[in-house]
Amino acid sequence: MTERVSPGLWADRIFIGLFAAYVLIPLGITALMAFSDDNIIRFPIRGWSLRWFEEFFGNRRWLTAALNSLKIAALTACLSILLAVPAAYGLSRSRKARSRLQVLLLLPLFVPAVVLGVSVAIGFGNVTLFGHALYGSSLLVACAHTLWALPLAITVLEPSFATLDRSLVEASGDLGASPLRSFFTVSLPLVSTGLVSATLFAFITSLNEFIMALFLTTRDSQTLPVLLWLSLRSSATPQLAVAAILLAASVFTAIGLAYGWYLLRRRRKRLSAPMI
Numbered sequence: 001m002t003e004r005v006s007p008g009l010w011a012d013r014i015f016i017g018l019f020a021a022y023v024l025i026p027l028g029i030t031a032l033m034a035f036s037d038d039n040i041i042r043f044p045i046r047g048w049s050l051r052w053f054e055e056f057f058g059n060r061r062w063l064t065a066a067l068n069s070l071k072i073a074a075l076t077a078c079l080s081i082l083l084a085v086p087a088a089y090g091l092s093r094s095r096k097a098r099s100r101l102q103v104l105l106l107l108p109l110f111v112p113a114v115v116l117g118v119s120v121a122i123g124f125g126n127v128t129l130f131g132h133a134l135y136g137s138s139l140l141v142a143c144a145h146t147l148w149a150l151p152l153a154i155t156v157l158e159p160s161f162a163t164l165d166r167s168l169v170e171a172s173g174d175l176g177a178s179p180l181r182s183f184f185t186v187s188l189p190l191v192s193t194g195l196v197s198a199t200l201f202a203f204i205t206s207l208n209e210f211i212m213a214l215f216l217t218t219r220d221s222q223t224l225p226v227l228l229w230l231s232l233r234s235s236a237t238p239q240l241a242v243a244a245i246l247l248a249a250s251v252f253t254a255i256g257l258a259y260g261w262y263l264l265r266r267r268r269k270r271l272s273a274p275m276i
Helices: 007-033 051-057 060-093 098-110 113-124 138-162 166-174 179-190 192-208 211-216 224-234 239-272
Strands: none
Touching: 007 239, 051 060, 051 239, 060 098, 060 138, 060 179, 060 192, 060 224, 060 239, 098 138, 113 138, 113 211, 138 192, 138 211, 166 179, 179 192, 192 239, 211 224, 224 239
8 A cells, every 4th residue: 555645745855855956056057167168157068177176276375265264264163162162051051141141142143244344354453462463364354253153153052051961960079070070071071962063063154254254354364255256356267166166065074074973973872872
């Protein structure tokens, strides 16, 4: 007897298929464009070549921009996690002011990026740190990106701390561990999945951010999205497609590594579970 598929399941399948097509078709066209032999972006493609990959990896400016993006994203992730862990832990233990604090922490997400970029540029434009100008530095861009990445990291981490088994923390205290040691040896390992997810969100947010970086970077500190935009205005060659695909590949690689870590951790927990 043939099983009948409910209309709701069909609707889910159709929605997933349309969403996948919406995301994958532009990426697929861009990926194909990276192998074009034309001197301009033109579809359909008339010839195939790897020349634009050679141009990209042979161009120091593009490589520097890619490295700047990765460096700033890594710095943003570190800053976000260092601030998000105590904030999320405090929120999970708060009762009275929890909702007001959550709204306050989410406020930067509702401020336009152009406003944040201009404000940070004006506020820190003439500031020097250890004899070096802060404007145009990777640190300033990372701090600006943290304004967006931090609320996301807290939002991901707070439920992990809220659902933490307090009895394990109390047991470590009963065994003589100080509160600080219990936090680092018991609490943090238990919320490691939330930590990895929050780090991933912060990293990808910074890697893709364009508007704030446009106001805060110089020629030497330009990120890949900024250089993409500037190059698009001057010469729209398939080299832009190469840069776009490499940027997307960086995001998917980060997601893949995080997912691989999650599967490995899940497998280890299953293997270490006692047999009944």
